[in-house]
Amino acid sequence: MAKTGKPPATQDKLDFPRPLTMVDVVIFAVMESRLQVLLVKRPDAPGEPYPGLWALPGGFVDVDRDESLEACARRKLREKAGVEAPYLEQLGSWGGVSRDPRGWSATHVYFALIPSEHVMPQKGANAAEAAWFTLQEFDGRSRLAFDHMEIMQAAVTRLRNKVEYTSLPAYLLPEEFTLSELQRMYEVVMERPIEKSAFRTRVLSSGLVEPVRKMREGPNRPAQLYRLADPVHPVVFTRTIKTRTD
Amino acid sequence: MAKTGKPPATQDKLDFPRPLTMVDVVIFAVMESRLQVLLVKRPDAPGEPYPGLWALPGGFVDVDRDESLEACARRKLREKAGVEAPYLEQLGSWGGVSRDPRGWSATHVYFALIPSEHVMPQKGANAAEAAWFTLQEFDGRSRLAFDHMEIMQAAVTRLRNKVEYTSLPAYLLPEEFTLSELQRMYEVVMERPIEKSAFRTRVLSSGLVEPVRKMREGPNRPAQLYRLADPVHPVVFTRTIKTRTD
DNA sequence: GTAATAGTGTCTATGAGACAATATCGT
DNA sequence: ACGATATTGTCTCATAGACACTATTAC
Incomplete structure (x- = not known):
């Protein structure tokens, strides 16, 4: 930030064109042993760019309702997916002249991980059409609105x-899980x-999990149930899980 | 992005208040065996927030001159530090109602690493006062403008x-260096x-470096000079350099 | 020779990877 | 007992860490 940039040196220093500011969220869940992303369909209304195409859930920052970028992301998350995500991290921001036909725009992108149990009634609160897509569905053919394909790829890369x-x-x-279930999540991703x-x-x-005094019963040997020892802070390991063979 | 948010449902859908959009850069260099950050002094002009305080170099996005956020960051880098940084990565974005007295604002923050050889004539192109600070100089007492202290800390954490x-x-x-010099950089950080x-x-x-047919001469045994095998892509190791003893 | 820094070698500890063995449930 | 999954154990390998040793320059 610091001093006013080059914009017109009017008396009122803030009187220069401002980019559009938005927030988008890449929401991941694993369903049917596949990593999936939640997308919403762009409206067909006149003046709306990319009508009918699928896009990341998001929208303009509302300076009256949103305290901060993260608060805005959480609002989108509630509205579009109806969840409080147990994990939300900032992915980055994308901005430029050409990414939105309505003008210079910048979007702040967050990425969220949610348990499939939290998955929604399929329709966002505002009745916009929403659906889950597996990542395989984007091999070349399908297009997303704006630069959302690039953003989604960045999110997947970060996650992987x-x-x-x-x-x-x-x-x-969910809160309680077995080690096998956790392993399966790793394998899916x-x-x-x-x-x-x-x-x-x-x-x-690693101290990542702690056992609860319960077992997962089944048609075979019961498995110990665990929960996160510290649900707020993800654990960082000092080695990658498998030596990369680049 | 996607549909217009809650803002006033006017005929013209884009007719609602927009946050201020800026770009700031955290520029690191090692000088005198210390990690240092470049800061600029806030101007004293009326209407300017935090007059006289030190701040990260940056400023408003200029929708006429800046093609994209990264291009804007590189412009700031040139203007304030007079360098093309060999390493520039997006750190994240900070935005909210209260971080700038002039209104709802969001800044896109980049962080850059530069060789101390590239360090500037101390004054930015626009004659703004600029100076290098060691990280130790921020233990409690000194304040930075806006939320720049928090941002700087985030940058240091990311780097570390x-x-x-x-x-x-x-x-x-610089382009050519000895292994001892590289080790020293690691140790400083x-x-x-x-x-x-x-x-x-x-x-x-790791294949990180390749030898050049030159030696660094000195009052002792000469050292082999190396350069980056691929200056564009940083190498990612599969183990941390030292097992953390958390 | 000495001082100084470059570069190598040897041994240990840790944790990943592969794979086998054992444990405990429902039926 | 059988099928299925949970849980543990054993062995090997790669690499970090500690520490000592050798190499090559200027003086």
Whole structure:
């Protein structure tokens, strides 16, 4: 920030054109053993760009209602997905002259992980059409509105990178879960199997989880249920889960 | 982005108040074996917030001159530090009602690493007062304008985290450097000594650097000079440099 | 020779990866 | 007992960390 930039040196220093400011959210959940993203359909109303195309849930910052960018993101999350996400992190921002036909715009993008249990009645509060898409559905053909394809890819990349050395997949599960279920979340996100024994040692010795006095019953040996020891702070491991063979 | 938010449902859908949009840059360099940050002094002119306080270099996005956020950041970098940074990454964005007395504002923050050789004639192009500060100078007492203290801390945290598993410190050096010099950069950023032998193995086996047919001469045994094998892409290691003892 | 820094080697500890063995449930 | 999944154990390998040793320059 600092001093006024180059804009017209009028008497009123704030009297120069301002970019549009928005917030978008990339919401991930795992359903049917697949990583999925929530998208909403662009309205057909006149003046609306990219009518009928799928887009990330989001919208303009409302200077009267939104205290901050993150508060705005949480509002979008509530409105579009009807959830309080257990994990929300800022992904980055995208801005420029050409990304929105309505003019110079900048969007602040957040990415959220939610347990599929929290998944919504499929319609956002404002009745906008919303749907979950697996990542495979974007191989080339389908287009998204604005630069949302690029943003979504960035979000997936970030998630896939972080999975290698953090506990993020835990936020895709309900409060209580077994180690096998946690392992499955890792495998879905990484799209490759991981070794059971090593995984258990890694998780248990990290202090990531603590056992609850309950078992998951089934048609086989019951499994110990765990919950996050510190649900607020993800764990960062000092090694990636598998030596990369770049 | 997507549909217009809650703002006044006028005929013209874009006719609602827009936040101020800016870009700030946290510029790091190592000088005198210390990690330092470039700051500029806020002007004393009437209407300018935080007059006389130190702030991150930055300013409003100029919708006529700036193609994109990153282009805007590079412009600030040129104007305030007079450099093309060999490393520039987006740090995040900060936005809300209260961070700037002039109204709802959002800043897009980048962080840059530059070799101290590139360091400037001390005055920005626009004659604004600029100076380098060591991080120690911010222990409590000194205040920065806006939320720039918080932003700077976030930048330092990001850098310190990434040093553990990336080659970022290489961008604090000139094109050609010795392994000892590289190690010194790591040590300055991490604020702890690291082991020579392990460091050399790590660096050499990673393909991070390649030798040039030159040596650094001195009052002792000459050292092999290296340069980055791929100056564009930082290397990501699969292990942190030292097991954290949290 | 000495001082100073560059560069190598050796040994240990940690934790990942592969794979096998054992445990405990419902039926 | 059988099927299925949970849980543990054993062995190997890669690499970080500690520390010592050797190498090459200027003086």
